Amino acid sequence: MATDLKTLFRVPGPSEADIESFHNDGYVAFPDVFTDQARESLINEIEGLEQVREFVGQLPQNRGEPEAFFIRPWNDRGPYSDQLIDDPFITNLLTATIGEAYHFCHSALNIAPRGIGPIRYHQDHHHWKHENPVNLAERDRYYVQILYYLNGFSDGDRNLKVIPGSHRIAPSEDAAPDMTAASEFPQRLLAGEYDAEAGRPLREKRLELPPGSLVYINARIFHGVEPKPLDSPQPYRIFNIDIFKEAGPPHRHTQEIPAEWIARAGPARKKLLVREAYTEGCWNS
Ligand SMILES: O=C(O)CCC(=O)C(=O)O
Numbered sequence: 001m002a003t004d005l006k007t008l009f010r011v012p013g014p015s016e017a018d019i020e021s022f023h024n025d026g027y028v029a030f031p032d033v034f035t036d037q038a039r040e041s042l043i044n045e046i047e048g049l050e051q052v053r054e055f056v057g058q059l060p061q062n063r064g065e066p067e068a069f070f071i072r073p074w075n076d077r078g079p080y081s082d083q084l085i086d087d088p089f090i091t092n093l094l095t096a097t098i099g100e101a102y103h104f105c106h107s108a109l110n111i112a113p114r115g116i117g118p119i120r121y122h123q124d125h126h127h128w129k130h131e132n133p134v135n136l137a138e139r140d141r142y143y144v145q146i147l148y149y150l151n152g153f154s155d156g157d158r159n160l161k162v163i164p165g166s167h168r169i170a171p172s173e174d175a176a177p178d179m180t181a182a183s184e185f186p187q188r189l190l191a192g193e194y195d196a197e198a199g200r201p202l203r204e205k206r207l208e209l210p211p212g213s214l215v216y217i218n219a220r221i222f223h224g225v226e227p228k229p230l231d232s233p234q235p236y237r238i239f240n241i242d243i244f245k246e247a248g249p250p251h252r253h254t255q256e257i258p259a260e261w262i263a264r265a266g267p268a269r270k271k272l273l274v275r276e277a278y279t280e281g282c283w284n285s
């Protein structure tokens with residue numbers, strides 16, 4: 001399985017300024033970074049998946065209580081989405097920011113229809129939320145997320161929002177909310193209580209991105225998502241995500257890799273994929 005493209009992206013990798021933003025702000029956005037052909041092919045590939053076709057097909061009858069479409073891990077990948085895992089742009093991005101020793105952790109696919117509610121501010125670095133020796137040892141190691149927005153989003157319409165610099169706040173018990181638990185902490189962050197620790201004013205930034213964009217985040221940054229209005233001009237926002245971790249023990253959700261992926265992987269790809277997956281209790285011993 002392969003495309004005939006050397007890369008899916010318009011540029012070979014991040015600039016110095018991009019790398020600096022990632023370290024200073026905890027995230028960097030790459031608007032319209034896919035080539036037109038890659039963007040269109042990726043969207044076709046995703047919209048062609050049987051489960052997605054079914055979901056999209058029933059949307060007009062389901063205006064009452066819309067649910068998002070969510071698959072994790074997302075293994076049903078065609079050639080274009082398969083190439084995302086180690087496209088030269090992605091490899092350059094990862095090595096320029098976190099070094100050479102990293103693993104593919106897991107992936108997800110999400111389709112957010114009109115009327116879907118928000119995702120509250122949260123962090124996704126799960127070792128901060130557990131106290132085993134493994135978790136303590138892994139806390140300061142990179143866990144990064146590549147968020148793909150193939151059909152883009154506008155401000156106020158399922159936009160991603162971030163608090164630049166908030167990746168520098170050491171998550172304490174109450175400072176490590178996840179997306180399911182209500183927490184006052186993000187409000188305290190935005191009220192200035194932690195500006196001194198961050199060394200800068202912590203303010204909300206609502207993003208707006210054209211189709212074919214990606215956002216690269218340090219998973220310790222506080223981020224959230226706004227609802228999608230019922231009258232949004234975009235029927236659904238397509239969102240897929242690949243997550244990478246520094247080489248080491250499993251993170252939460254570190255996925256089992258399908259045997260056929262390993263069987264057809266070259267040596268560079270094997271380095272990303274051959275590692276222990278998360279299993280219940282794997283941090284306990
Ligand atoms: O839907 C989005 O834009 C981001 C979702 C998110 O925070 C995540 O997948 O960790």
Ligand SMILES: [Fe+2]
Pocket residue numbers: 122123124223
């Ligand atoms: Fe998240």
